[in-house]
Amino acid sequence: MGMFDLFKKKKSEPVVEDPKVKKPRKSKQSVKSEKDIATEKGDPYVSVIKVTLDNENVGNGEFELDFNEIFVARLYKAGYQGKDDYEVVDKWFTDVCRNVVMENFEQWEANQPMDERPRTIQKKDLGNGKTEVS
Secondary structure, three states, X not given: OOHHHHHOOOOOOOOXXXXXXXXXXXXXXXXXXXXHHHHHHOOOOEEEEEEEEOOOOOOOEEEEEEEOHHHHHHHHHOOOOOOOHHHHHHHHHHHHHHHHHHHHHHHHHHXXXXXXXXXXXXXXXXXXXXXXXX
């Protein structure tokens, strides 16, 4: 065998596949996420990806959100503003959380007996430095 014989192409033998061994089929279609589907349809998309709780105070934590540009555009159109898309989404999420708290408080307040409800003080300016308080 000469030195150049090492670099010569050898004739490859035909590969015979064992019919008993099943090969995994390659999918020509990739699986689309809900976000991709919504974006393709022109719909806004937002989802909670992860919630992290503070180990020392489980009442505190963080939410990780995923969203598309269409969702952010809707927020801008609704009047939300911020230095970037993340700040705009954060302001929206803060509003959502605040609304949940307010709804729960209003429901709690409505369920309280009249004599146990928090009292509100009404002030009316009568003029000349006088105020009516009730």
